[in-house]
Amino acid sequence: MNEYIVNKERYYLINKEIINEGVEFFFDLYGKNTKEENVSLVSTKSRKLIAHDIENLSDYKYLYVHESEKKFYENYYKNFMTTKLIPKNMKNFYEEVGNTVNNIFENPTTMKNVKEVESIVNDMVSTILHNDFSVSSFITILASDYLTHTHSLNVSVYSLCLGKHMGMNKKDLENLGVSALLHDLGKTQISDKIINKEGILTEHEFNEVKKHPMYGWAMARQLGVTNKEILSGIRNHHERVDGTGYPDKQKDEHISIFAKIIAVCDVFDALTTNKSYKNSTGTFNTLVMMKKEMSKHLDGDVVNHFIGVFKEEMSKIQQNK
Known part of the structure; x- marks a missing residue:
């Protein structure tokens, strides 16, 4: 899982395949584009994504989860892949x-x-x-x-x-x-x-x-x-x-x-x-x-x-x- 460190904080790259309308995450999402050094909070936990959210998130080349919530993402991704596969x-x-x-x-x-x-x-x-x-x-x-x-x-x-x-x-x-x-x-x-x-x-x-x-x-x-x-x-x-x-x-x-x-x-x-x-x-x-x-x-x-x-x-x- 690729990591990105900024201001001594660790962020981990997520698979954007999980971003779909109607889903709800138990973790915050952070975004970054190629030329940017910092990451920014782009989606907060505990709310279902709507079409407008999907459009906003698609503007970011990279999406990350903070290290403190990495396990929540990994659990979600595991369940996502189980359902898919x-x-x-x-x-x-x-x-x-x-x-x-x-x-x-x-x-x-x-x-x-x-x-x-x-x-x-x-x-x-x-x-x-x-x-x-x-x-x-x-x-x-x-x-x-x-x-x-x-x-x-x-x-x-x-x-x-x-x-x-x-x-x-x-x-x-x-x-x-x-x-x-x-x-x-x-x-x-x-x-x-x-x-x-x-x-x-x-x-x-x-x-x-x-x-x-x-x-x-x-x-x-x-x-x-x-x-x-x-x-x-x-x-x-x-x-x-x-x-x-x-x-x-x-x-x-x-x-x-x-x-x-x-x-x-x-x-x-x-x-x-x-x-x-x-x-x-x-x-x-x-x-x-x-x-x-x-x-x-x-x-x-x-x-x-x-x-x-x-x-x-x-x-x-x-x-x-």
């Missing part, structure tokens, strides 16, 4: 599953949906429980733009990672994954104009959106779902620990663990994916916001476990230093 690995799996989930949302009342969802989730659980599974490598392939079906798939992946971190067994993880994958099923019963509206909803529109957990719960029951935990995750993922959520205004101790987990992952994915009218807030900024500003909405212990998912990944990197 094994085409039938997680990337293709995610895309294939995404297509299936899209079909489910286009035909939400088909009875075979539950079996398809169970099959999808079982495969995901097996992947996540595998010893070689890396949370960061999965995050790099999650859809960066907010669509109902990709959002549901992302929330399911995050929920399974969180459930694993909390010590859930395989069967509980499978049920949790099904609940998370179906948590927004009720949105298929709401007007596309409302679901896809850019910007703030009117009071009437928001009241319509607030019906989707009940719709989804009823649809899941009609499809033959009887597991109470799965149904509670679908119905109560918008409840808040202070009792101000919907549809049942449940308070902390009455909200099921599935609903609490899905609520955390739902908020995280909504804030870290790009919308046509709002860019991602970035992983770290979102976690801080969830911890400090949403304590009355999200279960604190579950949020701590979710942060632990990311800390665990960072700890693995630090141990390799």
Whole structure:
């Protein structure tokens, strides 16, 4: 790895192949052109790159990472190459599953949906429980733009990672994954104009959106779902620990663990994916916001476990230093 020393600080050349729209790095990027002696900070950590960023970064002949964050880059690059070099690995799996989930949302009342969802989730659980599974490598392939079906798939992946971190067994993880994958099923019963509206909803529109957990719960029951935990995750993922959520205004101790987990992952994915009218807030900024500003909405212990998912990944990197 080529190094460059300026003012006694060491910088290491990175492979520019990793620079793509929608990616998010846990390290700062520094740029330099041929005739320049100094390097300059050109992209900060914890924010997803957009098209404008790609254009700016392409202006620099060389891109570097500081020695203090070299291991973070090396870990990211390793995961990047793993995803690239094994085409039938997680990337293709995610895309294939995404297509299936899209079909489910286009035909939400088909009875075979539950079996398809169970099959999808079982495969995901097996992947996540595998010893070689890396949370960061999965995050790099999650859809960066907010669509109902990709959002549901992302929330399911995050929920399974969180459930694993909390010590859930395989069967509980499978049920949790099904609940998370179906948590927004009720949105298929709401007007596309409302679901896809850019910007703030009117009071009437928001009241319509607030019906989707009940719709989804009823649809899941009609499809033959009887597991109470799965149904509670679908119905109560918008409840808040202070009792101000919907549809049942449940308070902390009455909200099921599935609903609490899905609520955390739902908020995280909504804030870290790009919308046509709002860019991602970035992983770290979102976690801080969830911890400090949403304590009355999200279960604190579950949020701590979710942060632990990311800390665990960072700890693995630090141990390799």
